[in-house]
Amino acid sequence: MSTVRIPPVLRENTGGSRSVDVAGATVTEALEDLFAKHPALRDRVTEDGALSSFINVYVNDRDVRYRDGLGTEVGPDDTIILLPAMAGGARSGR
Amino acid sequence: MTDQPTPAVRDVDTAEAVRLASEGFRVIDVREQSEWDAGHVAGATLLSLGDVAARITEVVPDRDTPLLLHCAVGGRSARAASWLVQLGYTNVVNLKAPITQWKDRGGRWEEPVQLLTPGQQRRYSRQVLIPEVGQEGQRTLLDAKVLLIGAGGLGSPTALYLAASGVGTIGLVDDDVVDESNLQRQVLHGVDRLGMRKVDSAELTIRGLNPETTVVKHAERLGADNVERLISGYDVIVDGTDNFDTRYVLNDAAVRLRKPVVHGSIYRWDGQVTTFVPFEGPCYRCMYPTQPPAELAPACSVAGVLGVLPGIVGLMQANEVFKLLLGVGETLAGRLLMFDAMGTTFDEVRIWRDPACPACGEGAGDAPAVPASAVSA
Secondary structure (H helix, E strand, O other), X not given: OEEEEOOHHHHHHHOOOOEEEXXXXXXXXXXXXXXXXXXXXXXXXXXXXXXXXXXXXXXXXXXXXXXXXXXOEOOOOOEEXXXXXXXXXXXOOO | OOOOOOOOOEEXXXXXHHHHHHOOOEEEEOOOHHHHHOOEEOOOEEOOHHHXXXXXXXXXXXXXXXXXEEOOOOHHHHHHHHHHHHOOOOOEEEEOOOHHHOOOOOOOEEOOOOOOOHHHHHHOHHHHOOOOOHHHHHHHHHHOEEEEEOOOOOHHHXXXXXXXXXXXXEEEEOOOEOOHHHOOOOOOOOHHHOOOEHHHHHHHHHHHHOOOOEEEEEOOOOOOOOHHHHHOOOOEEEEOEOOHHHHHHHHHHHHHHOOOEEEEXXXXXXXXXXXXXXXXXXXHHHHOOOOOOXXXXXXXXXXXXXXXXXXXXXXXXXXHHHHHHXXXXXOOEOEEEEEEOOOOEEEEEEOOOOOOOOOOOOOXXXXXXXXXXXXXX
């Protein structure tokens, strides 16, 4: 099992869980297992079956865009980090 | 040892002393460090009266070295000279005249370049002591101009510590007024400032903390129309806004003008910090090429935020600013630091420059900016 780190804005879709243990040998398989456990996440993370372009996926500290994309292999000690952009800060200045 | 000068010490006047110094006499200044710092004979050695007897043999091992001693007017140096004679030094003369005449008599004189005023030296002494800061670094901070986008949760701690540490100019971009719900985290402001413009409240607080810091107030919203004017005069930009539009507009302009941006964002118990140094590391668009939907960026007023979180994240931003200004250490360029206050954990991921980045990628270089709307549509 590898671990998927759930970003704060998506925790409402995991019942508040900050990380979820998942099965799978690749990022794609791991995410499928994640969606099986928390179906509401699928629509938040994917668009038309593909990963949303505004969510970055890291295996440990490496962006999968610079590895093998969603085919990047994951092992039991790996952490998958889903990282949507976070904008929070001061209300003003916008 | 006796304090009585012995006959072996010859007193000389300034004109002769200047001549002897030019002929190779070693000049020993027995005044205190602070007197030395204000100006001293060029090439002289400082051995304060309390040190001279103990250290002279280490500094001048050869007792036949011709020595010219002086202090402010010739009293302390007369005592020191007599000690040196007793220690076996054979050729000791004492300048029996005010050292202030030295320059007027044609003597070579050094006045150290004063990077800091005595008041600045006192105020910033604790950080001037740090080797990576020193007087030069402090001077750099005093001459630096830092722009904070937002004088709210993240901007408050950043502004307070930058000002306290002597950053000379702090610009604030904020068009908001102080609201009671801000006070839980926006520590620049207080109950007596409710309804006041945040830039005005911030200026009052900063002035109370460090009157030397110049506060430049920009009571406006940062947008595509004013971003270049706002950021162009600053060395470092600190981004603490709450919406994607501003972040993309700022990023693209900062890349164009090659301004480093220290990025901070917060959400409930979580914070993120990184530093974007144009063309040296990734930019915001390298990380997130596509602008996310607004629901991923709920403001603190909607999502809530722990009061200390902007404090922690804002101070990490301030730390990045200091390293950028001083040119020391390793910044977060190329790394995104994530802080989870609930678990008190720090994680980081690497972020890379994207060769295809529309803002800073190959071909984008010095090209005109891509409007935010065109890229993120």
